[in-house]
Amino acid sequence: MSKHFETKAIRSQTERSQFSEHSTPLYLTSSFVFDDAEDMRSSFAEEKERNLYSRFTNPNTTEFVDKIVDMEGAESGYAFATGMAAIFSSFAALLSAGDHIVSCRSVFGSTHGMFTNYLPKWNIETSYFKVDEVDLVESLIKENTKVLYIETPTNPAVDILDLDRIGKIAKKHNLIFIVDNCFATPYIQQPIKFGADLVIHSATKLIDGQGRVLGGVTVGRKDLLREIYLFARNTGPAMSPFNAWVLSKSLETLSIRVEKHCENALKVAHFLEENENVEFVKYPFLQSHPQYEVAKNQMKLGGNIVAFEIKGGIDAGRKFLDKIKMCSLSANLGDTRTIVTHPSSTTHGRLSEEDRLEVGITNGLVRVSVGLEHADDIISDLKQALEL
Numbered sequence: 001m002s003k004h005f006e007t008k009a010i011r012s013q014t015e016r017s018q019f020s021e022h023s024t025p026l027y028l029t030s031s032f033v034f035d036d037a038e039d040m041r042s043s044f045a046e047e048k049e050r051n052l053y054s055r056f057t058n059p060n061t062t063e064f065v066d067k068i069v070d071m072e073g074a075e076s077g078y079a080f081a082t083g084m085a086a087i088f089s090s091f092a093a094l095l096s097a098g099d100h101i102v103s104c105r106s107v108f109g110s111t112h113g114m115f116t117n118y119l120p121k122w123n124i125e126t127s128y129f130k131v132d133e134v135d136l137v138e139s140l141i142k143e144n145t146k147v148l149y150i151e152t153p154t155n156p157a158v159d160i161l162d163l164d165r166i167g168k169i170a171k172k173h174n175l176i177f178i179v180d181n182c183f184a185t186p187y188i189q190q191p192i193k194f195g196a197d198l199v200i201h202s203a204t205k206l207i208d209g210q211g212r213v214l215g216g217v218t219v220g221r222k223d224l225l226r227e228i229y230l231f232a233r234n235t236g237p238a239m240s241p242f243n244a245w246v247l248s249k250s251l252e253t254l255s256i257r258v259e260k261h262c263e264n265a266l267k268v269a270h271f272l273e274e275n276e277n278v279e280f281v282k283y284p285f286l287q288s289h290p291q292y293e294v295a296k297n298q299m300k301l302g303g304n305i306v307a308f309e310i311k312g313g314i315d316a317g318r319k320f321l322d323k324i325k326m327c328s329l330s331a332n333l334g335d336t337r338t339i340v341t342h343p344s345s346t347t348h349g350r351l352s353e354e355d356r357l358e359v360g361i362t363n364g365l366v367r368v369s370v371g372l373e374h375a376d377d378i379i380s381d382l383k384q385a386l387e388l
């Protein structure tokens with residue numbers, strides 16, 4: 001019987017131990033024992049599925065990965081210490097010197113840093129298209145292009161890329177289509193349905209959802225995951241069993257948390273639309289969003305990130321942060337606590353204005369990661385901070 005999303009998140013559990021526990025225990029063990037020489041030989045020869053060493057697999061990481069695999073409709077997966085470890089390891093496992101990547105320019109800052117500062121050391125170059133330049137994607141593809149990479153919704157400008165359209169381009173040119181699905185979570189969007197070969201998450205964000213642990217995961221095609229698993233097994237970016245145990249528990253409440261996050265985010269977006277000190281608001285499920293139709297087609301809900309442009313640019317953005325009373329000023333997102341950031345004076349402050357504008361970071365852009373506090377309290381804090 002094929003189970004629903006919520007049920008899978010709760011009922012996909014490791015087998016009970018001899019203690020008949022109801023909730024999965026924490027298997028805090030670095031290694032596992034063998035009965036005899038033959039058991040050890042056949043285990044290492046992979047003639048049976050069993051845990052050998054927690055850098056390879058552990059019951060807690062397996063439970064977490066299996067849940068995400070189920071939720072994303074994937075074939076296989078592997079869990080990493082962080083989202084960046086998942087991204088780097090997936091590229092490192094699949095690419096060789098001389099390969100080429102086509103990526104949207106609006107990707108997570110460290111992903112862009114990896115493309116610019118590290119992959120070129122192995123002669124792996126990246127060509128970029130902007131969020132509104134999907135028409136150009138085919139012209140960027142070269143003989144040595146191996147991967148087409150995107151994030152949607154994007155950070156921090158909350159732009160939406162058309163998964164179906166880009167997935168078809170990847171298929172036509174036989175490219176590995178990789179999607180960072182962190183902002184949407186598998187509850188809102190399942191890129192594999194639109195042709196993604198691999199889906200990556202920073203589990204640090206909405207999957208944990210409570211700002212406690214770091215984690216990452218890559219799921220998708222079995223053949224690709226086999227390469228990624230062997231790379232990770234040899235190079236060691238594994239998720240810790242403790243973090244996997246926390247994250248697997250977090251998944252049990254993912255659907256209700258995300259529902260509430262999105263309900264609050266939509267209320268915040270409507271409030272901001274009416275505020276006189278706000279130039280414009282960007283939220284995927286507002287009709288004013290430039291890719292509203294695409295968002296509605298590929299997302300179940302609009303997500304918890306709302307971006308808006310405050311009137312008065314950089315100075316107004318800084319003043320706004322200073323006036324915030326309840327919400328947190330923090331670089332994280334997807335927490336129960338509402339978090340506000342002003343990228344052009346903080347996280348992206350070292351970029352030139354031209355580079356910032358390229359990824360949609362206008363001077364007055366404020367990013368709100370809407371939390372689970374009462375919507376009225378979030379709105380009153382934003383309201384008083386907007387009284388410039």
Ligand SMILES: *Cc1c(COP(=O)(O)O)cnc(C)c1O
Pocket residue numbers: 082083084085108151155180182183202203204205214215216
């Ligand atoms: C945070 C984030 C990452 C990196 O994840 P870490 O767990 O911090 O390493 C990657 N992609 C997106 C979209 C993110 O928001």
